[in-house]
Amino acid sequence: MGFEIRKIGVIGAGQMGKGIAHVCALAGYDVALNDISQERIDAGIADVAAQMRRAVERGQIDAAAVEPALERISGAPAMADFADADLLIEAATEVEDLKRKILTELTQFVKPGAIISSNTSSISITRLAAVTGRPERFIGIHFMNPVPRMQLVELIRGIATDDVTFEETKAFVVKLGKTISVSEDFPAFIVNRILLPMINEAIYTLYEGVGSVDAIDTAMKLCLSVMQVLHEGLADSKYRPCPLLVKYVEAGWLGKKTQRGFYDYRSGTPVPTR
Numbered sequence: 001m002g003f004e005i006r007k008i009g010v011i012g013a014g015q016m017g018k019g020i021a022h023v024c025a026l027a028g029y030d031v032a033l034n035d036i037s038q039e040r041i042d043a044g045i046a047d048v049a050a051q052m053r054r055a056v057e058r059g060q061i062d063a064a065a066v067e068p069a070l071e072r073i074s075g076a077p078a079m080a081d082f083a084d085a086d087l088l089i090e091a092a093t094e095v096e097d098l099k100r101k102i103l104t105e106l107t108q109f110v111k112p113g114a115i116i117s118s119n120t121s122s123i124s125i126t127r128l129a130a131v132t133g134r135p136e137r138f139i140g141i142h143f144m145n146p147v148p149r150m151q152l153v154e155l156i157r158g159i160a161t162d163d164v165t166f167e168e169t170k171a172f173v174v175k176l177g178k179t180i181s182v183s184e185d186f187p188a189f190i191v192n193r194i195l196l197p198m199i200n201e202a203i204y205t206l207y208e209g210v211g212s213v214d215a216i217d218t219a220m221k222l223c224l225s226v227m228q229v230l231h232e233g234l235a236d237s238k239y240r241p242c243p244l245l246v247k248y249v250e251a252g253w254l255g256k257k258t259q260r261g262f263y264d265y266r267s268g269t270p271v272p273t274r
């Protein structure tokens with residue numbers, strides 16, 4: 001029988017670590033949660049319990065699932081507590097030196113076959129993998145915030161990540177009920193590469209007094225025509241509408257409403273057009 005993931009070690013009981021512990025425990029995995037102090041670990045577990053109860057109130061999870069899930073979560077104040085973990089997910093503060101230090105230490109305590117991963121939003125998976133001594137068993141698992149409610153998970157292979165690690169990690173994410181998007185190991189991967197410059201520009205727009213929050217929100221619902229106005233009005237090449245977008249619009253490929261865009265919807269099953 002192949003390698004089976006049963007126990008997850010989560011490093012960092014902050015916003016993301018708590019969310020990861022929450023979804024893993026509900027999916028039936030044992031979870032060991034680590035942070036810099038027993039107080040933070042205890043507070044993290046208490047927050048997960050509160051989050052689950054809120055999810056019950058909102059009708060998102062079954063009340064009967066909460067107690068068994070909480071019983072599966074334990075505190076792991078020392079790295080040695082991860083000795084029997086099958087998959088480690090590093091979700092500590094986004095500082096590369098700190099992550100390297102954690103991963104270097106972690107590697108000494110986990111079993112040889114365990115998969116080690118990071119939830120980093122932007123740091124190179126290949127660089128992080130290099131300090132573990134098992135780069136083929138290292139992968140990026142990028143959950144979105146808030147983890148219990150966000151469907152998407154980006155998987156990022158480092159240069160050395162092997163196929164078995166990738167497939168086993170994929171199966172784990174599927175078992176959590178999430179949808180996978182595979183990204184190459186480029187800074188900030190796919191979602192944040194696209195989203196953050198857009199959010200930043202939206203904040204500049206507000207900062208410069210171009211419009212109110214409401215107005216900016218409404219404007220964002222358009223695309224090519226707004227890009228053209230920006231390009232003509234501000235004469236900055238960064239606003240040049242992507243030629244591919246222009247081509248699609250000229251072809252009348254406007255997406256769902258015209259049955260064709262980046263996907264072809266005509267057969268009922270969306271088929272990518274590139």
Ligand SMILES: NC(=O)c1ccc[n+]([C@@H]2O[C@H](COP(=O)([O-])OP(=O)(O)OC[C@H]3O[C@@H](n4cnc5c(N)ncnc54)[C@H](O)[C@@H]3O)[C@@H](O)[C@H]2O)c1
Nearest residue numbers: 012013014015016017035036091092093094120121143145
């Ligand atoms: N918040 C988001 O929207 C989001 C989304 C996706 C990915 N991420 C990534 O997830 C990771 C965690 O982000 P967050 O928002 O949960 O941050 P956070 O500040 O809420 O939590 C970080 C936690 O890491 C702990 N920590 C710091 N040093 C540690 C150490 N040496 N050992 C163990 N724990 C340590 C801190 O005490 C804190 O509890 C980052 O890499 C971040 O880029 C965040």
